[in-house]
Amino acid sequence: MKKDNKILMSDPVVSSTHVRPSQEPFVNLIHFDRDIVVDPSLSNRSRYFSCVRFSVAEKLSTAKALLPKGVRFLVKEGYRPLHIQQLAFERALQRAKKSFPNEDLNYWLAEASKYVAPPDVAPHPTGGAIDLTLIDANGNELDLGTQYDAIPQETNYATFFDAxxxxxxxxxxxxxxxxxxxxVGFVNYFTEWWHWSYGDKYWAVMTNADWAVYPPVSEQELVDLL
Ligand SMILES: [Zn+2]
Structure with missing residues (x-):
């Protein structure tokens, strides 16, 4: 049975999910499949921003065949180091406090997690998540309704997949x-049409898997798995 697809990353059901850590290698999507294009814009965040777990890359390769002819994936971000996740979440939390000064911490955590996952459950540091969009044969991004990475509250929630x-x-x-x-088994985060994952805690919750398989890794641990 499928779970309600409106579970937020800040929901305790996500943080309480167990992980049975896999030592699965990482691969760099830049070199993995010539039909999968990587946007270099976020290379300043980490030199490993385009790295993901091997299964994630393979699934993406399989999924590309299910797109109409001439349409390709444009990957924006895969791996994200934990310290960057922490900073981004802190910023989102401050923004929520400013926008809703009369609410409480739980409310702010929920609002913030519509845009950035709390560090303890964050999919990107595990190598299981990808942010991506679609491009046409000329490399132009298709219209997916909002800019990739737009802030939900600033788009009247048009970033929500079902908007x-x-x-x-x-x-x-x-x-x-x-x-x-x-x-091919990816799960979307309902507040962000561009965010998809496999093997992380959120994926485990949404697919009723008994455990997640990818724990967060540091850049050094990633290098050891490359
Ligand atoms: Zn994402």
């Missing part, structure tokens, strides 16, 4: 993305 305040074309493009990625 209806976007164009018909954008909705169709989101379905195209979802069809390919869900078919």
């Amino acid at each position: 209806t305040n976007i164009s018909k074309q954008a909705m169709q493009n989101r379905q195209m993305l979802a069809y390919a990625l869900q078919s």
Whole structure:
């Protein structure tokens, strides 16, 4: 049975999920598959920003065949070091406090986690998550309704996968993305159409898996697994 797809990363059900750590290697998507394009914009965050677990890369390779001819994945970010995750979450939390000064900490944590995952459950530091969009044959990004990485609260929540305040074309493009990625076992985070993962705690919750397989790793641990 599938879980309600509106579970936030800040939900205790995510943090309480067990991990049976896999030593699965990392690969760099830049060299993995010539049809999978990597956007270098976030290379300043980590020199390993385009690295993911081997299974994630393989699944992406399989999923590309399920896209219409001429459409390709454009990967924005894979691995993200924990210290960057921590900073980003702190910023999102401050923003939530400012926007909703009369609410309490639980409310702020929930609001912040619509945009950045709390560090203890964060998918990107595990190598199991990818942020990605679609490009056409000329390399132009398709319309997915909002900018990749737009802040949900600043787009009237149009970043939510199921948003209806976007164009018909954008909705169709989101379905195209979802069809390919869900078919190979990725799970979307419902507040961000661009965020997909496999093997992390959120994935385990959404697929009713008994445990997650990817723990967060430091850059040094990643290098040892490359
Ligand atoms: Zn993401």
